[in-house]
Amino acid sequence: MIKEKIEKVMEIGGVKGVAVLTKDGLIVEKLFYETDLAELLGAMVAKINIEMEKSLGKSTDPLPIFSTIYTDKGEILFISKEKFILFTLAEKNVNIGSLIIQIKNIATSLQELI
Amino acid sequence: MNEGMKVDRESLSVFIMIAEDLYKNKAYNEAITYCKMILSEFPDIKDAKILLYKSLKGLNDPTALNVLNELLNEYPDDQQIKSFVEPVKKLEENKPEKKEETISSVNLEVMEKIEKENIITANETESLLDRSLGEINKVNGVLGSIIIEESGLVVKSKMIENLDPEITSALFSTIFLVCEDSIGKTDLGPIDRIFIEIGKVRIYLFKGNGYILGIFTEEIVKIGLILIKAKQLLKNIKQVLEQ
Numbered sequence: 001m002i003k004e005k006i007e008k009v010m011e012i013g014g015v016k017g018v019a020v021l022t023k024d025g026l027i028v029e030k031l032f033y034e035t036d037l038a039e040l041l042g043a044m045v046a047k048i049n050i051e052m053e054k055s056l057g058k059s060t061d062p063l064p065i066f067s068t069i070y071t072d073k074g075e076i077l078f079i080s081k082e083k084f085i086l087f088t089l090a091e092k093n094v095n096i097g098s099l100i101i102q103i104k105n106i107a108t109s110l111q112e113l114i
Numbered sequence: 115m116n117e118g119m120k121v122d123r124e125s126l127s128v129f130i131m132i133a134e135d136l137y138k139n140k141a142y143n144e145a146i147t148y149c150k151m152i153l154s155e156f157p158d159i160k161d162a163k164i165l166l167y168k169s170l171k172g173l174n175d176p177t178a179l180n181v182l183n184e185l186l187n188e189y190p191d192d193q194q195i196k197s198f199v200e201p202v203k204k205l206e207e208n209k210p211e212k213k214e215e216t217i218s219s220v221n222l223e224v225m226e227k228i229e230k231e232n233i234i235t236a237n238e239t240e241s242l243l244d245r246s247l248g249e250i251n252k253v254n255g256v257l258g259s260i261i262i263e264e265s266g267l268v269v270k271s272k273m274i275e276n277l278d279p280e281i282t283s284a285l286f287s288t289i290f291l292v293c294e295d296s297i298g299k300t301d302l303g304p305i306d307r308i309f310i311e312i313g314k315v316r317i318y319l320f321k322g323n324g325y326i327l328g329i330f331t332e333e334i335v336k337i338g339l340i341l342i343k344a345k346q347l348l349k350n351i352k353q354v355l356e357q
Contacts, residue, residue: 037300044296051292055285056312066311069293072303 001113002029005106006086012102014094016074020110021046021085028084028114037089041076045087049080058082061111066104068096079107084114121155133165137172145169160189167198242354243270246347253343255335257315260328261351262286269325269355277330286319286328307341322348325355 002020009018010031017032025046032038052065059065059080069076077099078087086107090099121129133148149166152159163185170178185195247259251272258273266287271279293305308319318329318340327344 040296040299044293047296048289048292051285051288052310055281055288056310059312063313068309069297070306070308071297072306074302076297076302 002110003031005109005113006031009088009099009102009106012090012095012099014091015099016089016091018086018088020114021087023049023080023083023085032089041087041089045076045078045085049078049085053080064107066100068100077103079103081107081111084110086110121152126152126156126159130159130161130165133162133169137165137169140172142169142172146173160185160192163188164194239354240270244272246350247272250329250340250343250347253336253339255332256340257330257332259330260286261347262326262328264290264321264324264326273330282328286326289319290321290326318344320344320348323352325351327351 006018006020006029009015017030017034017038019030019032019038019042020028021042022028023046025043027038027042030038030042048067048069049059049065052067053059056065059082061082065080067078067080074092075090075094075096076087077090077096078085086103088099088103090096129148129152133145133152136142136145136148146166146169149162149169152162153166156162163181167178167181167185170181182195182198185192186199189195243261247261247270250256250259258271258277260271260273260279260282261269262283263269264287266284268279268283271282273279273282289308289310290305293308297303297305305321307321310317310319314333316331316333316335318331318337320327320329322345325348327348329340329344331340
């Protein structure tokens with residue numbers, strides 16, 4: 001069920017992978033071209049999220065934290081809800097607007113499942 | 115731009131013309147590159163050396179003095195070169211006890227004076243940073259901005275009252291540290307910027323030259339404009355803070 005939902009993100013051109021994590025960084029579901037990268041980035045995203053929550057306050061379902069990290073060769077987008085984090089890795093040329101909308105929609109639909 | 119280009123006798127005048135044009139258009143760095151290309155092949159071209167001196171002077175580069183000294187040694191009777199040290203001579207007339215000094219040593223004094231004038235005082239630095247942040251804050255929808263040092267120390271902040279700059283700077287610095295630490299292990303390259311959205315507030319983080327610029331905005335904001343202004347500020351910040 002979760003896989004079907006996150007597959008929609010992979011349909012966007014330029015997306016290299018998408019994963020759902022628990023707040024402590026454990027992968028619930030992933031779709032990644034490079035599987036090792038999912039573990040590494042997942043751990044990183046969870047760690048960043050902890051730091052953000054420490055300062056900005058805990059993310060909740062109605063008030064999630066959404067972040068984008070722009071690097072030289074790609075973009076990491078993640079949304080932190082109350083119980084899970086949805087993150088994606090994309091190329092620089094991705095349609096970022098469409099990806100953001102899709103991630104937010106999928107995260108909302110996932111919060112009922114997790 | 116000039117990769118693989120070679121200066122020969124026939125193209126020499128063209129190269130000098132280009133360098134002159136660049137100098138006139140205040141593209142000093144490019145003019146210097148062309149002059150150096152010419153001088154690497156033909157070190158005796160006076161025009162190129164003069165242009166190199168003028169371009170270096172345009173950038174307030176202290177090495178301009180070395181070039182001027184070389185010119186003075188090579189062409190001691192040249193009127194144009196002498197004209198470069200005219201203001202120095204006038205200064206000399208006012209100080210009769212130092213008349214025996216050579217033109218080059220007086221020029222050194224002038225260069226030191228110029229350097230001294232270019233050092234920005236603490237107050238000037240503060241007002242420059244204040245103005246730069248004010249410029250960013252003027253953009254519609256911007257709630258506040260902060261400049262912090264890489265390690266988390268606040269350099270300058272212009273924020274809304276209920277936000278503590280110290281806590282904010284600690285957060286921004288930690289976010290960048292954690293991100294850089296993890297992304298360094300992948301082949302994604304260095305971090306360009308970070309964007310955080312929580313509720314109706316957005317935070318844009320930019321890093322450059324060892325400083326982090328954080329900008330708080332409302333939901334709807336002209337991000338393109340902010341991006342341009344932030345990059346401009348980070349480009350000049352090192353010069354302002356470390357001069």
